Amino acid sequence: DVRPQTAAGLTFPPGFVFGAATAAYQIEGAVDVDGRGPSIWDTFSHTPGKTFQGDTGDVAVEHYVRYPQDVALMKDLGLDAYRFSVSWPRVLPAGAGAIEQRGLDFYRRLVDELLGAGIAPWLTLYHWDLPQALQDQGGWTDRDTAYRFAEYAGVVYDALGDRVPHWSTLNEPMCSSLLGYMAGQHAPGHQDPVEASRAVHHLLLGHGLATQVMRDKGADHLGITLNFTPMSPATDSPADVDAARRLDGQQNRMFLVPIATGEYPADVVADLADAGAPLPIEDGDLEVISAPLDWLGVNYYFESTVRGLSEPSGKHPTFIGAERVQDLEPEGPTTTMGWGISPEAFTALLTRISGIAPGLPLFITENGSAWPDEVSADGQVHDPERVDYLLRHLAAMTEAIDAGADVRGYFAWSLLDNYEWARGYAQRFGLVHVDYATQVRTPKDSAGTYADVIRSAKDGV
Ligand code: GBH
Numbered sequence: 403d404v405r406p407q408t409a410a411g412l413t414f415p416p417g418f419v420f421g422a423a424t425a426a427y428q429i430e431g432a433v434d435v436d437g438r439g440p441s442i443w444d445t446f447s448h449t450p451g452k453t454f455q456g457d458t459g460d461v462a463v464e465h466y467v468r469y470p471q472d473v474a475l476m477k478d479l480g481l482d483a484y485r486f487s488v489s490w491p492r493v494l495p496a497g498a499g500a501i502e503q504r505g506l507d508f509y510r511r512l513v514d515e516l517l518g519a520g521i522a523p524w525l526t527l528y529h530w531d532l533p534q535a536l537q538d539q540g541g542w543t544d545r546d547t548a549y550r551f552a553e554y555a556g557v558v559y560d561a562l563g564d565r566v567p568h569w570s571t572l573n574e575p576m577c578s579s580l581l582g583y584m585a586g587q588h589a590p591g592h593q594d595p596v597e598a599s600r601a602v603h604h605l606l607l608g609h610g611l612a613t614q615v616m617r618d619k620g621a622d623h624l625g626i627t628l629n630f631t632p633m634s635p636a637t638d639s640p641a642d643v644d645a646a647r648r649l650d651g652q653q654n655r656m657f658l659v660p661i662a663t664g665e666y667p668a669d670v671v672a673d674l675a676d677a678g679a680p681l682p683i684e685d686g687d688l689e690v691i692s693a694p695l696d697w698l699g700v701n702y703y704f705e706s707t708v709r710g711l712s713e714p715s716g717k718h719p720t721f722i723g724a725e726r727v728q729d730l731e732p733e734g735p736t737t738t739m740g741w742g743i744s745p746e747a748f749t750a751l752l753t754r755i756s757g758i759a760p761g762l763p764l765f766i767t768e769n770g771s772a773w774p775d776e777v778s779a780d781g782q783v784h785d786p787e788r789v790d791y792l793l794r795h796l797a798a799m800t801e802a803i804d805a806g807a808d809v810r811g812y813f814a815w816s817l818l819d820n821y822e823w824a825r826g827y828a829q830r831f832g833l834v835h836v837d838y839a840t841q842v843r844t845p846k847d848s849a850g851t852y853a854d855v856i857r858s859a860k861d862g863v
Contacts, residue, residue, distance in 0.1 A: 408858040410793050410851075412800050419522070419811030420856045421483035422476065422833060423768050425529035425573065427459045428820040430489065432466035436504035439495025441531035442541065442582075443823075446589030457826030463818050463836050466508065471843065473515045475834055476817065479849055480856040483522040485767055485813045486512070487529035487573065490554055497533030498550045506561045513565050524568040524767075524813070526627065527555055527612065530578055530588065530823075537590050542578060542601035545682070548608035555612035559619050569621050570699055570767070571612045574629040575605035575657055585720040587824055595722045599679035603687070606660060610690035617693070626661065627699030627767040630654050630755070632747045634707050636730055641710030645727040648673055649708055652721045655758075662759040664692035677723030698759060699767030701815070702795075703739075704732065705747035735787075737771045738829055743791060745798035752802035752809060763810050769795050770815035772822070772829040775846060783835040783846040792848055796855065814852060818843065 408414070427443045447458035465472055476484055490497065492505030509525075516523045528551065536547055555571065572578070581588035584598035592598075609626055616624060633650040635642035651670040659667050665688060666681060674681055707730040714725040721727070732742025748769075755764060771791040775783050796812065803809050819832035827838055833849040836842070 409854040410796070412793075412796055412855065412859075414800065414859045415803060415810070417810070418859065419482050419765065420852075420859070421481050421485055421522075421524065421811060421813040422479070422817035423485035423813040423815050424465070424817050424820065425487045425526070426489040426492075427462070427529070427531045428816075428822070429463045429465040429818060431460060431462040431464045433460050435466070436492070436508065437495055437502040438489065438505060439491035439497070440534040441489070441491045442534055442537045442589035443531050445534055445537075446591050449591070452591060453824045454826035454828055457821065457828075459821045462821045463838075464841055465818075468841065469512050470515055472818065473512075473519050473521065475843060475845065476516075476521055477519045478845070479833070479853045481521055482856075483524055483568070483811065483813070484516055484817070485524040485526065485570075487526040487531075488558055489531050490528065491531065491533040493557060494533065494554055495535075497536035498553060501557055506558070509558075509562060513562060517565060522568065523566045524570065525558075525562065525566045526570040526573050527551075527558060528571065528578075529573040530582075532578075532589075541590060542604050543583065543597045544600075545604055545607070548604045548611055551608035552611035552615050556615045556619065559616045559621065563616070563619055563621065568623045568625075569616060570625050570627050571609040572605060573627045573699075573767075574701060575602070575609070575626075576629055576653060578605055580652065580720055580722075584722060585718065587720075593718055595674075595677050595679035598722060599674050600682050602656060603681045603683060606657060606691045607687055609661070610687075610693050613693045613695070614690065623696045625695050625697035625699055625765070627701060628657050629701040629703075629768075630751055631703070632705040632744075632751050634705065636707050636709040639710070641712070641726075642708065643710075645708045645710035645724075648724060649706070649721055649727060652724075658698075658755065658758055660688060660691050661695065662692070662762065664688045673723050679722050695762060697763045697765055697810075698755070699765050700752070700755060701768035702748050702751060702766065703769065703771070704741040705744040706730075707732075737787075737791075738774055739772045739825070741771070743771070743794075745794040748795055748798040749802045749805070752799065752807040753805055756802075756807045763808050765811040765813070766799060766809065767813050768815035769812070770831050772831050775819070775830045775835055777835060777837065777844055781844070783844050785846045785848050788833075788846065788848040789851045792851060793855075
């Protein structure tokens with residue numbers, strides 16, 4: 403084997419891409435400058451009671467002005483690639499119509515800074531910040547939003563297609579649809595199965611339409627990022643097995659399978675129809691949705707064990723028709739998010755995805771963990787738990803590669819501590835610590851570990 407062993411004893415395929423990821427609303431701040439319009443996350447985060455301590459992304463980590471320093475941090479880490487998202491309402495403040503050049507100019511500056519540092523930009527068009535003006539017309543429940551998204555994709559591609567090689571349409575449409583319109587935990591904060599089911603289909607349609615638009619303009623490295631939570635039944639009782647099947651359907655198969663095969667999973671179609679929330683499929687949609695892709699982004703954090711109940715749990719469910727499903731508390735240590743730690747499930751997941759979408763190269767577009775990080779007396783941030791999580795998940799990923807999964811890159815979530823959506827600033831996912839009072843950045847021990855892995859993957863130990 404000619405591949406070098408890294409500091410951590412891991413072996414990666416030649417050309418393996420090492421990166422880190424962020425998202426616009428979580429880091430940029432500067433919400434009222436350069437003509438930016440409001441997004442559903444501005445509205446949601448400013449609605450009392452929706453987010454932890456009322457935290458908003460108004461300031462975040464001021465990446466909008468501090469991006470040169472942040473790119474320098476990436477260079478220090480030795481990153482090959484940086485995954486970020488474009489804020490739709492910066493580019494099209496009303497969601498459609500007038501283009502705001504100052505918004506596009508920010509991303510031009512960022513991309514040029516990255517290219518100057520030798521870091522490949524990986525651009526995501528939509529990481530949850532829908533222009534409020536489109537939500538006012540129904541948001542993702544309205545089929546027209548899919549067409550507006552494709553127009554927006556064309557605008558951004560026209561501006562940046564010459565210098566951004568890697569494009570992704572959506573980040574985690576499961577969250578945009580089910581957390582936003584069913585669970586109500588994310589913007590726009592609705593709890594309606596019919597709306598959620600419509601959002602699912604229109605997000606997928608928007609993905610397909612945007613893919614067509616960018617393909618016609620010459621894009622040759624197009625993908626989408628999906629999030630996966632492996633679901634296991636608590637026991638082999640029929641009720642538990644059926645609960646796991648239902649959640650697995652909506653969490654892990656409802657987006658991947660139509661993209662990969664051109665058909666929704668039959669059991670998911672039936673579950674949604676039985677719940678009175680049928681998918682609003684029109685003729686030809688599945689053909690658009692299954693337009694060929696060049697890569698699939700996989701986000702993985704933890705696995706889940708579920709039980710089927712004989713009576714409704716009384717809790718508002720995240721998934722459609724899942725009133726009689728209960729999530730079990732994870733066993734063993736948990737992160738500050740309350741999430742368990744299961745690298746073995748990551749290996750199995752990658753093998754499973756490879757089976758559902760054979761021939762589609764995979765990139766881990768997010769993986770990471772939140773811990774109670776603090777700057778200690780020595781001025782350093784010691785985060786042994788994150789170091790451990792990172793190394794164990796990298797090892798789990800290389801195991802899947804050795805077993806045949808075509809995984810070509812890994813992006814740590816996240817480069818920086820940032821606005822963790824409804825959980826606010828209390829959750830720190832960064833490789834780099836941010837003191838929110840001063841905006842001072844301090845690379846954590848895990849940043850050093852990751853830099854060692856990256857360097858030694860190229861040069862040997
Ligand atoms: C990602 O979301 C986001 O892309 C990113 O912006 C965020 O900061 C990061 O992760 C950390 O949270 O199946 O009922 O157990 C991940 C959010 C977490 C949403 C797992 C779905 C599973 C719900 N996902 N969750 S359930």
